[in-house]
Amino acid sequence: MKLLLSITFFLTPWCLQAAGDVKSFVEGYCIKCHGAEKPKGDLSLEPLLEDKPSDEAVLAKVLEQLEKGEMPPHNKAQPAAEEKQAVVDWLQEKVLAQKRAQREAGGRVILRRLNRVEYENTLCDLLGVTVHVKDLLPPDATAGGFDNVGEALHTSSFLLARYLEAAEEALDQAIANGPAPKSQQKHVSITEAYQVKQANEQVFRPGPNGQITMFSSSNWQAATLFWLDQRGRYRFRISASAAQSGGKPVVFSCLTGGNGTDGPKPELAGYFDAPAGTPAVITFEAFMEPKATLTIHPYGLATAHEIEKSGTAPWPGPGLAIDWVEMEGPLNEVWPPPSHQRLFGSLKQAPAKLPSQPDRVEVQPENAAADAGKILSTFARRAFRRPVSDEEITPYTTLTAKRLAQGSTFEQAVRAGLAGILTSPEFLFLRETPGRLDDFALASRLSYFLWSSMPDEELLTLAEQGKLHDPATLQAQLDRLLQSPKAAAFAENFTGQWLRLREIDATEPGGQLYPEFDDMLKVSMLREVQLFFQEVLRENLPLTNFLASDFSMLNGRLARHYGIPNVDGWAFHRTPLPPESHRGGVLTMAAILKVTANGTNTSPVLRGAWVLDRILGMPPKPPPPTAGSIEPDIRGATTIREQLAKHRNVESCASCHVK
16 A cells, blocks of 8 residues: 555656656755765665655655755755755655555554553543542653653553552442441531640631631641541532631632541642632532541731731731531442442342342342343443453453352452453553544544543444544534533643643742742642633634733732732633733743743753744754753853853854754
C-alpha cells in the first residue's frame, strides 16, 4: 500500500514538476553538505536526487529546517521565496502521503495502555467506588511532555504486579458482603474542638447558641472535629458568616483526612465563602477513610500571635463565625451499595440470607459456575468497552471454576475472575484495528480524551447501535461530554501537561522573599488556568486568547495579587482586565510565571525555552556538554537582560541563543 501511494503520487503531472523542482533545489543548496560521503549531521539527501523513497523522519527533518529558516545556513546562498515555498509544499504533501500509507498498513497510533490517572478514573467509574490507587503505580513516562503517548507507556512485570494490587484494593471497596454500616448524623458546635477549648476568647470568641467566631488563620488554631471510624462518603453542612469584615466575605478551607501524624493523608475538600450578614449553609461531600477528621481553617485573618500581642479586647479585626456543623454518613441510600450490585446484581454470596434483605437470592452450588459466568460476561463488556464473545470470557470463567473446585467461596472465586479482567490487556490497553475506527474505538477515544476515563453506558449503547459515525450523533455526544462535570479532568490533565502546571510544586518561593505566597494563592493560580481553558473551549473563542485576552478567570485572592480591584471571595468569575493591565493570555498568568521561575528569581532562560517548547512547538536542543552558565563576570551589566546579552554574545553560545 505504501509503495502504491508513492507510485500514484509521482505519476501525477504536478508531482513530476514538483519532483524536478526538488532535485534542482537539493543540487543547488543542499547536496554539497548533505551528499553521500560524510554528510553533515549524518543526513544524506542523495535519495531525493535518485527518486528513491525517503524515510518519513528524514523528510520531516528537512521540512522542519526549511520552515524554521535554519537551512540553507545564513552564510550560504539563499533560494528565492517562491522556490523555497514550492519545495516546502512538496515535502508537506510527501510526509502526509507517507503517514496515510502507514496508517492504512499498521493503524493510526502505537498500541497504548492506560496511564495511571486514566486507570484510577476507570476503576472508579467501572466499579462505582472512590479509590485512590494511582500512587500505588510508578509514574508514567512522557513523550513530548504528555503521559498518554503509546511510545512512552512501557509495561513490565513489576507494573502488572502493582496493577493487580490496585485492582484488589478497588474490589475490596466495591464488594460489600456484610450488613449495612450504621449511618450517623451529628449536629455539633465547634466548642467541641480541642483548639477552641485550649485558646483564649481573643482567638475564639463565643456567641449565642454555641456560635464561635474564629479570628486567627494560624495553622494550629484551625478547628478539628469528628473522628470517623468507618470508610465511606460523608455529607457535611456548615452554617457560617463573616464577622466584622466590612461587608466582604471571609474565605475558609475544609480539610478532610488525618489530624497530625495519625490517620489518612489530609486532603483539601475545598475553599468556601462565608458571606457577611445572614449565615449561609455550605454543603459538600467527601470520601473519608477511618480515623479521618474535618478541619475548618479561616483564610487571610490575623495570626494568633498578633491577636494576643495586641492586648486589644475584643479583637476588632474580621473573623469567621461558625454557628454549627453537621455530619452525616456513611451515605448508603441502598444496601448492598450500587458498587456491589453492579457486580453481583441480586445474587448473594453469603452463607445465609440476612433478615433485612429477604429478596436477595442465595447462590446454590449447582448454579455457581453459571452465575459466575454471567457476572464475568456482564463485567467484561464494560471493562473491555465493547461486546465480548464466550471465547474471550473462557479464561476467566475457567479460573473461577478452578477456585470453586478448590473450595473457595463464591465471592473469592468471582473476585479472582474479576481481578483477572482488571489486569488483562483488553482492559489495560486501548486496542484499535488498522483502518477506519470502529464505533467502540471512537467511543473510547472520545471518553479518554475528554474525561480521562471509560465510556459511559450511553456512549457504549450508541457504539453497539453503530451510530457514533453519524456526524450529528457524534457532535451531540461531543457537546454532552464537554458539558459534563467529568470534562474538568480534560482541563486539569491537558493544561497540567501542555503548560507544565504539574510542576507547580517543583520549587517553593522563599518565605522571606515572598511572604505573600500561600496555599490558597497556589490553588487559585491553577484554577485560573484551568477555568480560562474551559471558558475558551466552551465558548469556542479564538485560540489567540491564549496569547492575549481582555479577560481572565479571577477570584478575590488572585485579583489582589494582580492588583485588580472590586473582586472578593473564593468564587471565580470571568473578570474583564483593565485596559492598562499587562495581564491577558496564559503567558502572564501567575501559575505559568511560577513554573518558569527558579523559586527566588525570574528566569528568562527557562521562560524562553518554555515559550519555544509549549507555545511554538519548537523545543530548543539540549545545551552541549561544554556550555557554561551565565558568566560570573558581570561588570557593566546591571540587569538579568544585560547579563544574558553578555552570555549570548560569546561566539560559542551565540549559535544556540540566536534562536
